[in-house]
Amino acid sequence: MGFRYIGSKNKLSDLIIQEIKLINPSATRVIDLMAGTGLFSKALRENGFAVTAVDVMTYSYHHLNVHLFVNDPGALFKGVNSLNLKNDDSLSALFEIDNYDRILEHLNNLAPMKGYFYNEFSPEGCPANSDQPRKYFTAENASKIDAIREEIRSLYDNRVVNDIEFSILVHDLIMAVNDIANIAGTYGHYLSKFVKRALDPIVLTRTLFDANENIAGHKVYKGYAEELAKELEGDICYIDPPYIKRQYAANYHVLETIARGDEPEAIGISGLRPWRDQYSNFCSKVKIRDSFSKILLNLQCRDILVSYSDEGLLGIEELVEFFNKFGDVVLKEFDYKRFKSHQCNQREILTEYLIHLRKH
Numbered sequence: 001m002g003f004r005y006i007g008s009k010n011k012l013s014d015l016i017i018q019e020i021k022l023i024n025p026s027a028t029r030v031i032d033l034m035a036g037t038g039l040f041s042k043a044l045r046e047n048g049f050a051v052t053a054v055d056v057m058t059y060s061y062h063h064l065n066v067h068l069f070v071n072d073p074g075a076l077f078k079g080v081n082s083l084n085l086k087n088d089d090s091l092s093a094l095f096e097i098d099n100y101d102r103i104l105e106h107l108n109n110l111a112p113m114k115g116y117f118y119n120e121f122s123p124e125g126c127p128a129n130s131d132q133p134r135k136y137f138t139a140e141n142a143s144k145i146d147a148i149r150e151e152i153r154s155l156y157d158n159r160v161v162n163d164i165e166f167s168i169l170v171h172d173l174i175m176a177v178n179d180i181a182n183i184a185g186t187y188g189h190y191l192s193k194f195v196k197r198a199l200d201p202i203v204l205t206r207t208l209f210d211a212n213e214n215i216a217g218h219k220v221y222k223g224y225a226e227e228l229a230k231e232l233e234g235d236i237c238y239i240d241p242p243y244i245k246r247q248y249a250a251n252y253h254v255l256e257t258i259a260r261g262d263e264p265e266a267i268g269i270s271g272l273r274p275w276r277d278q279y280s281n282f283c284s285k286v287k288i289r290d291s292f293s294k295i296l297l298n299l300q301c302r303d304i305l306v307s308y309s310d311e312g313l314l315g316i317e318e319l320v321e322f323f324n325k326f327g328d329v330v331l332k333e334f335d336y337k338r339f340k341s342h343q344c345n346q347r348e349i350l351t352e353y354l355i356h357l358r359k360h
């Protein structure tokens with residue numbers, strides 16, 4: 001399944017990068033201000049840009065570390081040599097195995113553990129705050145996730161893996177979890193019956209890296225764009241804000257818990273973690289303008305490119321009128337086939353907008 005992320009621009013990367021090059025052909029430094037999955041930042045890096053990426057979510061921070069700072073898998077996981085792992089000899093006889101393979105094989109073969117995920121997110125669990133067990137994962141997968149989470153944390157605490165390697169393992173676990181989660185698109189709620197995909201055993205697989213990619217000059221920040229804007233410099237800033245009411249922190253709470261490695265109180269039928277500390281003003285019609293103003297006034301960057309949709313909380317005329325106060329605005333629009341979550345009556349083709357603001 002990979003990433004099913006609301007508003008992901010994965011399929012639009014080429015078009016947006018083409019627009020960035022048109023706006024400023026000599027641009028070398030791009031800010032990706034609400035980077036989400038990190039896949040657009042990755043595409044920027046592949047196009048030779050130095051990327052500064054920001055998002056308020058912890059999972060995004062790990063995805064970004066993986067997509068921007070790694071190019072040579074052979075140099076990874078040197079600390080694993082100290083572990084004396086018993087790997088499958090039949091595999092190493094057939095393939096060239098490196099330490100990254102060894103650590104994944106180790107994690108994939110851990111004995112299951114009945115911990116937080118088992119109790120809060122599987123049908124066999126006893127949730128702390130609900131009479132009704134939840135069905136995000138089968139009991140087998142939830143207890144594997146518990147074991148893998150604990151081992152990744154212990155490897156990190158014992159300095160067997162460094163910061164970037166920790167991000168790689170968290171990223172790989174999130175990607176594997178996305179493949180077997182019993183959800184229709186987001187983690188806002190689980191499905192009442194297990195779908196076929198969710199019955200497969202969870203398996204962590206390698207992220208592929210390109211040894212030729214440039215890993216110099218990138219920066220990653222976790223935090224609110226409004227607060228970080230004054231520290232950020234670039235030739236152009238791409239902003240991909242949430243455009244509907246659905247909060248990312250509520251819809252991806254399970255991934256956030258994996259990324260933080262904690263055991264928060266799981267609340268209500270859906271088992272949401274307390275998420276108000278990652279509330280986004282861009283999901284509130286009354287707060288968007290104030291947040292945009294803070295960002296636009298503080299960013300040390302003349303050209304800003306904003307993605308928006310015709311289903312956004314603000315109408316496009318309103319938004320363009322608002323941006324006009326800060327500089328010259330050019331609006332482009334194009335049709336886009338949406339990420340389909342299983343909601344009824346959803347239009348399949350949306351109009352996507354790219355708003356270019358050149359600040360006064």
Ligand SMILES: C[S@@+](CC[C@H](N)C(=O)[O-])C[C@H]1O[C@@H](n2cnc3c(N)ncnc32)[C@H](O)[C@@H]1O
Pocket residue numbers: 005006007008009010033034035036037038039040054055056057060223224225226240241242243248249279280281282
């Ligand atoms: C439309 S998604 C971005 C998708 C991204 N371009 C991609 O392709 O994956 C919006 C992102 O903005 C983040 N976000 C929302 N409000 C934010 C804020 N005030 N500061 C930083 N990030 C924010 C959300 O966590 C979410 O990841």
